[in-house]
Amino acid sequence: MSRQPYSARDFEGVPALVTGGASGIGAATAALLAERGARVAVLDLDPAGAPPGTLALEADVTDDAAVRAAVDRAAAELGGLQVLVGNAGIGAAGTVEDHDDSEWQRVLDVNLLGIVRTDRAALPHLRRTAARHPGQVSITHTCSIAATAGLPQRALYSASKGAVLSLTLAMAADHVREGIRVNCVNPGTVDTPWVGRLLGRADDPTAERDALEARQPTGRLVGAEEVADAVAYLAGPRASAVTGTALAVDGGMQGLRLRPGPR
Structure with a gap:
């Protein structure tokens, strides 16, 4: 396949759906895809923060019927689906002892099964597009550095993201011959509203932020x-x-081992 020339409008007319697209990484992604020409739908529990010009759809990713209805509406209004970004997720802080079964079920229901429900609902639409544009149809999951590195006080969150990484690889194998690529991004600690709330609950927010920044080599x-x-x-x-790939965006956190000392 010949190399595609770069264009600042390389998503021109592409129908795309971003879950959790009304804040943080999701909103930034939805805004960027729209800026580069995509027709973007945002699926969110509270879509009020969806970027201007996107189709804002309210749905809870723990509700299969609501997810299917929102995905079908997005495909109908956008003229199909070519790009799906599974980004909706929630955080959890603590060791394996700090959460009861109900909290484990709640976080896994959002972070893992929320992606499963969205992917499952979108696949029929993505297949139809892939029949015309093989290799140009994609699913991208938001995973985490927590899937590949042991982080303190993140047992439940890490387990949920480890499952997302394994799901990504399995789906890439399942759907590659259909012309659907499946990948994920593994962010480090991102300056998002959730991290802001985490810092706000710390005894010393400034010291906690300094610690989060210091563990990333950058x-x-x-x-x-x-x-x-x-x-x-x-x-x-x-x-x-590119399929079956986890792309780290973590300031070097996964792969670098710096000696202690000044920069």
Whole structure:
């Protein structure tokens, strides 16, 4: 396949759906895809923050019927689906002892099964597009550095994201011959509203932020827009040979081992 030339409008006319697209990484991704020409629908529990110009759809990813209805409406209004970004998720802080079964079920229901429900509802629409544009149809999941690195106080969250990573690889194998690519991004600690709320509950928010920044070799939190750039690459035409890949956007957190000392 010939290399696609870069264009700032490389998603021109592409119908795309972003879950959790009204805040944080999801909103940054939805805004970027729209800026690059996509027709974008945002599925969110509270879609009030959906970027201007996107189709805002209210749905709870733990409700299969609501997800199916929202995905079908997005496909109907956008003229199909070519790009799906499964981003909706929630956080959890604590060790394996800190959450009861109901909290484990709640987080897994959103972070893992929410992606499953959205993917399952979208696949018939994606297949129809893939029949015409093989390799140009994509699913991109928001995973996490927590899937591949042991982080303190993140047992439940890490388990949910580890499952998302394994799901991504399995789906990539299942759907590659249908012309549907499946990848994920693994952000480090991102400067999002959830992290802001986490810092707000700390005894010393400034010290906690400093600690979060220090554990990333770049010495700063990742920006939501930086993750959105990675999602757009994986979802877009220049990644037509990329599937079953986890792209780290983590300031070097996964792979670098720096010696202690000044920068």
